[in-house]
Amino acid sequence: MSHAPDRSGPAGVVNASAEDVRELLAKSRPEDLTLLDVRMEPEYEEFHLPGAKLLPLPDLPDKIDAIVRDKPVVVYCRSGGRSAAAAKLLSGAGFPRIINMLGGAMAWRGAAATGKPDAGMTLLTGNESLREILLAAIGMEAALGGFYTNLARDADAETKATFERLAGFEQRHLHRVHGLYRKETGDETALQALLAGASPELEGGLPGAVFLEQLGGAPASAREALELASSVEAQALDLYARLAVKTDDTESASLYTTLAQEEKAHLRAVSNLLAKLPTN
Numbered sequence: 376m377s378h379a380p381d382r383s384g385p386a387g388v389v390n391a392s393a394e395d396v397r398e399l400l401a402k403s404r405p406e407d408l409t410l411l412d413v414r415m416e417p418e419y420e421e422f423h424l425p426g427a428k429l430l431p432l433p434d435l436p437d438k439i440d441a442i443v444r445d446k447p448v449v450v451y452c453r454s455g456g457r458s459a460a461a462a463k464l465l466s467g468a469g470f471p472r473i474i475n476m477l478g479g480a481m482a483w484r485g486a487a488a489t490g491k492p493d494a495g496m497t498l499l500t501g502n503e504s505l506r507e508i509l510l511a512a513i514g515m516e517a518a519l520g521g522f523y524t525n526l527a528r529d530a531d532a533e534t535k536a537t538f539e540r541l542a543g544f545e546q547r548h549l550h551r552v553h554g555l556y557r558k559e560t561g562d563e564t565a566l567q568a569l570l571a572g573a574s575p576e577l578e579g580g581l582p583g584a585v586f587l588e589q590l591g592g593a594p595a596s597a598r599e600a601l602e603l604a605s606s607v608e609a610q611a612l613d614l615y616a617r618l619a620v621k622t623d624d625t626e627s628a629s630l631y632t633t634l635a636q637e638e639k640a641h642l643r644a645v646s647n648l649l650a651k652l653p654t655n
C-alpha cells in the first residue's frame with residue numbers, strides 16, 4: 376500500500392485509507408479477499424464498491440461463520456464507525472487479517488457500483504455453464520457498443536469522438552470475448568448469429584436508460600461521456616466479481632475472474648482518459 380498502515384486497533388486489524396484499499400483491490404482478484412459492506416441495504420443499493428458483499432452490521436454476529444476465514448477481509452461502511460465495530464467483531468471471532476477502510480464510502484473517490492445485492496443476476500445467477508456465461512458476456516459487450524454508437528449520433532464533435540472511441544474499444548473487446556467463447560466451447564458459430572438473441576442489457580446487467588438516469592441525461596461533454604463509461608465498467612466489474620465468489624463451480628469462477636480482471640483493466644483505461652482531460 377502507498378501509506379504506512381495503522382495497526383493500533385484490535386489484533387489482526389489494519390486500518391487503511393481508501394486510497395490504500397483502492398490500490399489493494401486493483402492488484403487483487405475477486406477470490407483473493409472478501410470485500411464486506413456492513414451498511415444497510417438502501418445504502419448499498421445507492422452506492423457500493425465493485426464486488427462488495429453486503430452484510431449489515433446488525434446481522435454480522437449471526438452470519439459471521441459464512442465469511443471465509445483463510446483470506447483477508449476488507450470491511451467498510453459510510454464513514455468508518457460501523458466498519459471499526461465490524462473489524463473488532465471479526466477480530467474477536469479469530470479472523471487473522473482484517474482491513475478496515477478509514478473514512479468509509481465517504482472517503483472513496485472513483486467509480487462505484489449501484490443496485491441491490493442481486494443486481495444483474497437476472498442475466499447471470501452463478502449457476503450457468505461456461506457457454507451461457509460467455510453468450511451473456513457477448514450480448515452485453517455488443518449492447519454497450521451499440522449504446523455508445525447511438526449516443527454519438529446527436530453529440531457535439533468532441534463528445535462524438537469520445538463515444539466513437541469507446542464504441543471501438545467495446546467492439547475490439549467483443550471480438551476478444553467471442554474468441555474466448557470459441558476456445559472454451561469449440562463452437563465456431565459466427566458472431567452475428569450468436570448476437571441474434573442477445574439481451575439489450577449493457578455490461579453489468581442494467582439497461583442503458585438506467586445509466587443515463589443516474590447521469591441526469593445524455594452526456595453533454597467528453598468528460599460526462601467518460602464518467603458514464605466509468606460507471607458502466609464499474610458495474611460490469613461488480614457483477615463479475617460477485618459472481619466469481621458466488622459460484623461453486625471452479626471453472627465458472629475462473630472465467631468470471633478473467634472477465635472481472637478485463638473489466639478492471641477497462642475501468643483503469645477509462646480513468647486514465649479522464650485524467651488527461653483539462654479540468655476546465
